[in-house]
Amino acid sequence: MGSGKNKAFKVVTIVAVVAILACAVWIMANKLGLAQEYDFGAGAYYYADIPGYEKIFRDDVYSTKVPYWVHVVLFLAWGWLMYRLWVWIDKRK
Amino acid sequence: MEKNKTVPAFWGKEDWQAIWIGFIIILFACIAVLTKAFDFSAVKFSTWAVGEAAATKAVPLAQQLGAWAFWRKLIVTVVVLGTLFTLGVKLQGGSVKKYIPAFLVLFVIALVVRMVSAEFTLNRYLEWAFWALLIGLLIANTVGVPEWLKPAIKTEFYIKTGLVIMGFSVLFSNIAKFGLYGLGIAWIVTPIVIIFMWWLGTKVLKIDNKPLVITLASATSVCGTSAAIATGAASGAKKDDLSIAISISIIFTILMMVFEPMIIKAAGMTQLMGGALIGGTVDSTGAVVLAGNALGPEAEQAAVLVKSIQNILIGFIAFFVAVFFATRVDKNSEKKVGAGEIWNRFPKFILGFFAASLIASFIIQPLCGSGAVKEINGVLDQYKNWAFVLAFTSIGLDTNFKEIAKQMQGGKVLWLYVIGQVFNIALTLFAVWFLLSGVVFDIPVLDLYK
Numbered sequence: 001m002g003s004g005k006n007k008a009f010k011v012v013t014i015v016a017v018v019a020i021l022a023c024a025v026w027i028m029a030n031k032l033g034l035a036q037e038y039d040f041g042a043g044a045y046y047y048a049d050i051p052g053y054e055k056i057f058r059d060d061v062y063s064t065k066v067p068y069w070v071h072v073v074l075f076l077a078w079g080w081l082m083y084r085l086w087v088w089i090d091k092r093k
Numbered sequence: 094m095e096k097n098k099t100v101p102a103f104w105g106k107e108d109w110q111a112i113w114i115g116f117i118i119i120l121f122a123c124i125a126v127l128t129k130a131f132d133f134s135a136v137k138f139s140t141w142a143v144g145e146a147a148a149t150k151a152v153p154l155a156q157q158l159g160a161w162a163f164w165r166k167l168i169v170t171v172v173v174l175g176t177l178f179t180l181g182v183k184l185q186g187g188s189v190k191k192y193i194p195a196f197l198v199l200f201v202i203a204l205v206v207r208m209v210s211a212e213f214t215l216n217r218y219l220e221w222a223f224w225a226l227l228i229g230l231l232i233a234n235t236v237g238v239p240e241w242l243k244p245a246i247k248t249e250f251y252i253k254t255g256l257v258i259m260g261f262s263v264l265f266s267n268i269a270k271f272g273l274y275g276l277g278i279a280w281i282v283t284p285i286v287i288i289f290m291w292w293l294g295t296k297v298l299k300i301d302n303k304p305l306v307i308t309l310a311s312a313t314s315v316c317g318t319s320a321a322i323a324t325g326a327a328s329g330a331k332k333d334d335l336s337i338a339i340s341i342s343i344i345f346t347i348l349m350m351v352f353e354p355m356i357i358k359a360a361g362m363t364q365l366m367g368g369a370l371i372g373g374t375v376d377s378t379g380a381v382v383l384a385g386n387a388l389g390p391e392a393e394q395a396a397v398l399v400k401s402i403q404n405i406l407i408g409f410i411a412f413f414v415a416v417f418f419a420t421r422v423d424k425n426s427e428k429k430v431g432a433g434e435i436w437n438r439f440p441k442f443i444l445g446f447f448a449a450s451l452i453a454s455f456i457i458q459p460l461c462g463s464g465a466v467k468e469i470n471g472v473l474d475q476y477k478n479w480a481f482v483l484a485f486t487s488i489g490l491d492t493n494f495k496e497i498a499k500q501m502q503g504g505k506v507l508w509l510y511v512i513g514q515v516f517n518i519a520l521t522l523f524a525v526w527f528l529l530s531g532v533v534f535d536i537p538v539l540d541l542y543k
Contacts, residue, residue: 006503013504016511024347028218033351035386039140039150042346043210043220044379045318047404048262048474054467056382057401061394061539064272071269071276082284083413089292090421 100184107250110181112445115257117177119449122472123457127465135173135475136166138211151213170479171200181250188244195245202228202490203482218347221482222318222339229489238490248487252326253442255480259319260408260449262470262477266458267405271398274537278373278524279402285520286314287410290513298505303422304330305337309506311410312342313513316403317376322481323407327415327440328422332488333500341510342376350380354387365536366529368392372399373521374514394539408446415440 027033034041044050047057103109125133142151157163175196182192203225210216210224232238238246268276287310294306308330312321318339325335353375357367368391371384378400385396419438420430430438458466501507527533 010504013507017504017507020344020348024218024344027347027351028214031214031217033347033380033383033387034217035383038383038386040379041217041383042343042350042377042380043216043218043223044382045220045222045377046259046262046316046474047378047401048470049220049478050379050382054464056393057397058394059270059463061541062271062275062398062537063540064269066269066272068266068269071273074273074276075268075280078280079284079409079413082288083417086284086288086291086413086417087421089288090295090417092296 100186105184105186106441107181107185108253108441110184111250111253111257111442112448114177114181114254115260115442115445115449118173118258118476119261119452119469119473121173122469122476126469126472127461132166133169134166134472135170135479136163137475137478138208140211140213140216142213154208167204170476171197174476174479174483175200178247178250178254182244182247191241191244195242198242199245199483199486199490202232203479203486206482206486207478219343221478222485223343225482225485226336226340226489226492229486230492230494231489233490234493242490246487246491248332248484248491249326251480251484251487252322253440255477255484256323256326256411257442257445257449258473258477258480259323260446261453261473263405263408263446263450263453264458264466265405265450265454267401270401271395272537274369274528274534275398275402277528278369278521279399280406282373282517282520282524283314283403283406283410286513286517287311289516290314290509293512294505294509298502298509300502300505300509302334302500302502304328304418305334305500305506306509307414307418308334308338309341309510310513311414312338312376313510314517315406315410316378316400317342317346319404320407320410323411323446324414327411327443328418329440331500332492333496336488336492336497337500337506341507345510345514346376346380349375350377350384354384354392357388363529364389364392365395365539366525368395368397369399369525369529370518370521372396373403373525374518378404390541391539394541398539405450408443408450412443412447415443 040050047053050056103113121133125131139152139157140150141154141157175193178196179189179192183189206221206225206228209228210219210221215224271278287307290310290313291306294300294310295303300306304325307328308321308325311324312318314320321335321338321342324330325338330338353371354367357370362370367388368385371388371392372381372395375381375384375396381396381400382393385393416435416439419435453466453469457469529536
């Protein structure tokens with residue numbers, strides 16, 4: 001990258017960082033995106049961090065006729081295929 | 094450091110110790126919940142608020158600190174974690190005399206982190222990972238870290254133990270929770286985004302810090318902080334890598350939680366499609382629920398269903414990352430790496446994570462029911478969080494601002510996240526349209542009122 005382009009890249013990055021942080025602070029200051037009925041926010045990183053998660057993460061919302069083992073086979077097959085693709089891409093210069 | 098060389102690897106090495114410490118905690122939680130013989134809950138602050146009573150469910154801090162139950166749980170937490178980690182340090186050949194006082198002070202700092210991050214506004218958006226890093230960084234970069242505190246700074250030990258405990262909450266039965274629709278949205282898209290970000294980071298942006306690239310890719314495509322912790326540990330990411338990946342993910346989650354539902358509404362997307370898009374793209378699980386909720390009840394459940402599947406991907410992604418780094422990234426020559434060498438390099442705690450997940454999914458859940466597993470996970474989640482808070486406070490204490498700025502590689506890391514997230518949203522949007530719009534397949538019906 002030329003030094004001019006490099007400088008422009010740095011300036012754009014700094015502007016973006018300031019804008020993103022300002023936006024996040026504005027959201028927090030105005031308490032946007034929250035729900036009255038829930039005692040948590042984006043800070044509940046994982047599902048088990050959510051207070052009373054068992055009422056939200058229900059097991060009976062959807063039922064499928066496709067057997068469980070079909071899901072498992074597809075899951076493992078796609079995982080293996082993607083791993084091979086990852087290795088192949090990584091080997092290419 | 095290795096004073097006692099006769100200790101077998103299973104007892105003396107950090108990875109194996111994380112497994113047995115994790116399993117001791119899981120065992121006690123199971124016994125406590127299933128027999129109701131004793132209360133094994135770790136201490137936790139309820140939400141409290143500064144100034145106006147912004148939160149209807151807020152419990153004043155003084156009231157929390159005035160309750161005997163709080164102190165009893167605090168003692169249980171300190172004794173359980175302190176005893177197990179001290180035993181681990183002793184078997185590693187470390188000095189117990191130096192570790193115990195250092196651990197107690199680190200625990201007090203972690204307690205302050207958890208208290209701060211339970212404040213209404215602070216826990217809505219950032220929570221413990223951010224505050225642990227910030228408070229640790231402030232101490233390290235102002236008054237400095239005294240020598241006597243350093244024996245307790247064992248970031249990887251705490252992270253690995255927390256991950257083994259977390260394994261119990263990764264329930265494999267969730268894979269079929271939203272049928273093939275969920276599998277298509279969560280599992281088809283996720284690895285493609287990871288591979289895209291790997292290619293973009295290592296080949297196009299030429300970021301030479303590969304653990305940072307994969308940690309950020311997992312945070313973007315799987316589920317933010319939790320996935321970053323797991324893949325960071327699996328790839329041997331440095332403390333700064335984890336701090337950067339998690340900070341970027343947390344800040345963007347705040348933005349996406351608010352703006353994504355607005356854009357979806359403006360675009361006139363159905364609740365089912367909008368919710369599934371949110372579930373597949375917003376990083377933190379709490380933010381997924383809230384962003385889905387902003388669109389309506391069907392969107393909330395669709396978002397939750399997709400996120401449930403992404404949550405179980407954490408272990409698999411971490412496993413594949415560990416194998417990939419053991420076979421391709423950490424090798425010194427072009428020669429094929431043998432099975433023995435792969436085993437040597439493989440982070441063993443991943444096996445503990447998987448074992449915990451399999452035991453919860455295929456033994457405890459069928460035998461004791463989902464309710465019992467949820468109750469056990471309610472107890473374990475706090476121990477997991479304590480282990481992670483100790484780890485993140487340690488990261489903060491062991492980092493300086495200059496190192497973090499250097500790792501940002503002139504802004505390339507930020508753009509890797511931004512481009513990766515845009516690609517993630519575009520691909521998830523296509524998968525959602527393909528599977529849920531009714532153009533190609535029947536639209537699934539969610540039962541919201543059982």
